[in-house]
Amino acid sequence: MLATVLVAGLGWAGASAPAVFTGNGGGSGPPLSLVLPGAAGLGLMMGLVLGSAQAVALRGATSHPWRWAGANAAAWPPAMCLVFLGSSLPGQDWPVAWLLLDGAVTGAVAGTVVGLVTGWFLPSLDGGTARRESLMPSAG
Numbered sequence: 001m002l003a004t005v006l007v008a009g010l011g012w013a014g015a016s017a018p019a020v021f022t023g024n025g026g027g028s029g030p031p032l033s034l035v036l037p038g039a040a041g042l043g044l045m046m047g048l049v050l051g052s053a054q055a056v057a058l059r060g061a062t063s064h065p066w067r068w069a070g071a072n073a074a075a076w077p078p079a080m081c082l083v084f085l086g087s088s089l090p091g092q093d094w095p096v097a098w099l100l101l102d103g104a105v106t107g108a109v110a111g112t113v114v115g116l117v118t119g120w121f122l123p124s125l126d127g128g129t130a131r132r133e134s135l136m137p138s139a140g
Contacts, residue, residue: 047076
């Protein structure tokens with residue numbers, strides 16, 4: 001848990017730094033056609049780093065812990081696209097309640113995507129192929 005919080009916190013800080021240093025004063029940001037590929041790239045990098053940190057903790061608990069890094073590298077790009085898309089929706093005139101709802105829905109949808117994609121990889125952590133064993137009933 002500590003590695004996850006540390007890596008996620010450092011990733012958030014690193015991704016937030018450009019906005020802090022450029023002093024974006026609330027003007028219009030870059031178009032979504034630039035933001036979403038950047039979000040996917042950030043998700044890929046952070047998914048790989050986060051999954052690798054978690055894989056260290058999984059050693060001894062599963063026979064192929066490093067596959068978890070690949071699972072996260074696959075899961076986080078679409079999730080980060082959803083996070084950036086959701087955060088781009090609110091306008092300056094949105095009431096706080098709507099901002100909170102937007103954040104909650106965005107987080108829930110992105111978290112669901114991460115869970116579904118990484119869940120698809122779970123059987124591979126013990127040597128099977130991704131998803132095959134979870135779709136077939138066990139024999140006996």
